Amino acid sequence: MNGGNYLQFVVPGIIALSAMNTSFNTVGASLNMSRLYHKTLEEYLTAPISAFSIVLGNVLAGSLRGILASIIILGLAFVFGAKITVNFWFFLIILLTCFLFASLGVVAAMTIDSHEDMSNFSTFVILPMSFLCGTFFSSEKLPEFIRYFIELLPLTHASQSLRAIAWGYDFPAVSLLVFLGYSVVLFAAGVIVVRKVK
Amino acid sequence: MIKINQLTKYYGKIKAVNGIDLHVGGGEIFGLLGPNGAGKTTTIRMLTMLAKPSGGKAFINGYEITRDLLKVKKEIGVVPQYMNLDIEMTTWENLELHGRLHKMPKDDRRKRIQELLDYVELRDRAGDLVGKLSGGMKRRLMVARALMHYPHVLFLDEPTVGLDPQTRRRIWDLIRRMNNDGMTVLLTTHYIEESEMLCHRIGIMDRGQLIALGTPEELKKRVGEVVVETLNQGCTKYKFFADREQAVKYARSLKQNVIIRESNLEDVFVELTGRKVGD
Numbered sequence: 282m283n284g285g286n287y288l289q290f291v292v293p294g295i296i297a298l299s300a301m302n303t304s305f306n307t308v309g310a311s312l313n314m315s316r317l318y319h320k321t322l323e324e325y326l327t328a329p330i331s332a333f334s335i336v337l338g339n340v341l342a343g344s345l346r347g348i349l350a351s352i353i354i355l356g357l358a359f360v361f362g363a364k365i366t367v368n369f370w371f372f373l374i375i376l377l378t379c380f381l382f383a384s385l386g387v388v389a390a391m392t393i394d395s396h397e398d399m400s401n402f403s404t405f406v407i408l409p410m411s412f413l414c415g416t417f418f419s420s421e422k423l424p425e426f427i428r429y430f431i432e433l434l435p436l437t438h439a440s441q442s443l444r445a446i447a448w449g450y451d452f453p454a455v456s457l458l459v460f461l462g463y464s465v466v467l468f469a470a471g472v473i474v475v476r477k478v479k
Numbered sequence: 480m481i482k483i484n485q486l487t488k489y490y491g492k493i494k495a496v497n498g499i500d501l502h503v504g505g506g507e508i509f510g511l512l513g514p515n516g517a518g519k520t521t522t523i524r525m526l527t528m529l530a531k532p533s534g535g536k537a538f539i540n541g542y543e544i545t546r547d548l549l550k551v552k553k554e555i556g557v558v559p560q561y562m563n564l565d566i567e568m569t570t571w572e573n574l575e576l577h578g579r580l581h582k583m584p585k586d587d588r589r590k591r592i593q594e595l596l597d598y599v600e601l602r603d604r605a606g607d608l609v610g611k612l613s614g615g616m617k618r619r620l621m622v623a624r625a626l627m628h629y630p631h632v633l634f635l636d637e638p639t640v641g642l643d644p645q646t647r648r649r650i651w652d653l654i655r656r657m658n659n660d661g662m663t664v665l666l667t668t669h670y671i672e673e674s675e676m677l678c679h680r681i682g683i684m685d686r687g688q689l690i691a692l693g694t695p696e697e698l699k700k701r702v703g704e705v706v707v708e709t710l711n712q713g714c715t716k717y718k719f720f721a722d723r724e725q726a727v728k729y730a731r732s733l734k735q736n737v738i739i740r741e742s743n744l745e746d747v748f749v750e751l752t753g754r755k756v757g758d
Contacts, residue, residue, distance in 0.1 A: 320563035324624075327527055328580035329552040 292358040292365060293443035294416035296351045297378060301436055304347030304379040305407060308339050308386030313399050316390065332475040336387050336468065343383030344376060351375045365447035374452070377460035378439040384467035391474040415440045435463045480505040480540060480632055480663045481526070487534035488521050495521040497687035498535065503665055503680075505631075508658050510678035511667040512748070517684040519667035520560065523636050526665070527557045539632055553581070556625030560637040560667075562617050566610040570601055570620055573609060574627055581628035595623040599653065615646030622653060633657065635666040639673060651677055671744045681744070685752045699742050702750045708738040717746060 316322040325335050355367065393399050413420070413427075414436035420428055431437050438459045442452035481503040488496040496518040503509045511519045524530035526537055528544055528551065536543060542550045564573050571592060578588035596602040599619040604612060612620065618638070625633060638654065639647040654677060658664055668674050674681050675695050683691040683698070691698055703719025705726040710716075719742060720726040730737045 319566075320559065320561055321565050323529060323557075323559060323563055324565075324577070325580065326529060327552060327555075327557050328577070329549045329582070330580055 288363045292363045293447045294440040296354050297439035298416050299350045299354050300347045300375050300378045301382045303350035304343040304383040305386045307346045308343035308383045309390045312390035332472045336471040340383040344379035347379030366449050371446045374442050381463040384471050387471035410436045482538040485535035489533045494687045499689045508664045508678050510674035510681045512674045513684035518687040523634050554631050556630035556633045558621050558625045558635045564609045571605045577624045577627045599623045632663045675744050698747045702747050706742040
């Protein structure tokens with residue numbers, strides 16, 4: 282693949298993947314449990330704090346965990362001898378990826394009414410993204426109409442941008458807009474679903 | 480203190496609460512009594528802003544619950560019927576978190592936590608994880624948590640469900656003590672004796688409606704203070720009388736053994752709803 286070895290190719294993808302998984306799951310699982318099982322969410326809902334604060338708290342906590350998970354993968358990659366470039370933009374993209382998937386976690390946790398359906402969501406939405414979005418292999422060989430669809434998914438932009446930076450290139454500025462767009466929309470959706478009590 | 484005007488909640492086609500009117504005065508202990516599914520919890524959930532009313536209005540200390548959200552939240556303390564303390568935190572930390580959520584200054588928080596731990600007799604368990612506390616201690620801690628930010632109205636949803644008799648009485652004492660200190664209390668229960676022991680006034684709810692309202696004595700007077708029980712072919716019949724004289728007169732006219740006794744709230748409930756609590 283462009284002469285680089287597979288480790289060089291796969292490490293940025295795995296970092297994007299673990300940023301997504303960790304931030305989505307830690308927020309999704311704990312908020313869903315807190316809402317349906319422990320009922321501790323009510324303590325926050327009856328306190329004089331805004332839905333915005335509740336969502337921001339959850340999303341930042343999820344993002345922090347996502348970043349830590351990514352740093353661990355990055356550390357391991359260096360141990361195994363991957364030669365990749367890491368700079369400010371690299372971490373900014375990890376942060377934005379974490380932020381948007383943590384926001385998705387809030388939306389999922391607040392709208393899905395059982396733990397079983399939460400794991401169904403992971404199986405049918407999160408897991409396919411892991412394989413399709415250029416994580417383990419390039420999406421160039423896929424049929425064209427699927428490629429257009431995949432280009433719309435945020436994880437594709439995360440792995441492509443991280444890969445570009447890691448290999449010493451500039452990443453496409455449009456990806457940054459994609460991250461910001463998803464982040465704003467999903468965060469706002471999170472605030473709306475928290476505000477909307479039944 | 481609490482004013483409820485035609486409060487209504489639909490879940491799809493089901494009318495969980497169907498237009499109730501109620502006025503609870505300051506310093507009162509008011510009990511909503513009713514079978515499971517009568518709409519008591521839904522009423523409390525609307526008043527604590529965990530459920531959105533489908534219709535009607537409710538005011539707490541003059542603030543409308545759907546408009547003055549943040550102000551209402553400062554006025555009320557909520558003790559839900561299920562344990563929702565954070566079990567991964569200690570007794571102290573649960574109270575500390577509540578204080579922070581209510582933006583209490585640090586010194587104020589410290590002082591209040593000490594005070595409340597004494598109040599609910601949990602001072603020696605302050606550093607223990609909540610998971611290690613007994614059911615009664617958890618319930619007391621939930622009461623302390625609800626009191627943390629000096630609310631004026633306390634909502635308790637089934638405060639003694641699943642507790643042993645000793646613990647139950649302790650919770651009752653705690654509720655009376657808070658009331659003596661000026662707290663307005665609205666509680667729900669399906670234990671008849673609990674409402675009779677504790678509440679100044681009682682509202683009986685059934686199928687989403689408030690079907691009777693008054694002091695326990697008033698409610699008993701309404702159906703008759705003396706009851707004559709007769710057993711006919713395995714089915715007990717109740718007949719109510721205003722005083723003992725009339726009851727005895729009636730009993731003498733029957734040609735079988737009867738039981739004459741004072742009526743209780745359960746009789747009131749059965750007479751008004753036509754079924755037993757828990758049906």
